[in-house]
Amino acid sequence: MLTLQDGQCGLCRHFGEGEPNRPPLVQIRTSRSAPAGMTEPCGHPRNESLRLKVTPISGCAGFAAAAA
Template identity: 50%
Template sequence: MQAIHNGQCGVCGHFGERHKSDVLVTILSTKKADEGFIDECGHPKHAPLHLKVTAISGCDGFVPAAQA
């Protein structure tokens, strides 16, 4: 498990926004994620690219996720 910090995909509102899951809720509440967990970036600028990112990835389009 890796610690997730503000600015990283795991706590971004766009991370996995197309399919909510218990895994995403767990990442938001514990601020920790398995190194191998990958999900799609739903940022409007990146959505057409169908980017797959890890929870520790990050970009300038970070938007804090709503609290779990």
């Protein structure tokens, strides 16, 4: 398991933005930990056209905190 810090993708509202209430995403945001090897699409508007896949411990300057 990976421990998440503020500013990392797993705690960002753009992480898996297409399905933000999926149980695994909710669990990551409440427990602040995620399984190693997990990837989700980045839904940040500046990155959307790139169709990026990011890990929960990735990060960028466009971080926006998700509601837990």
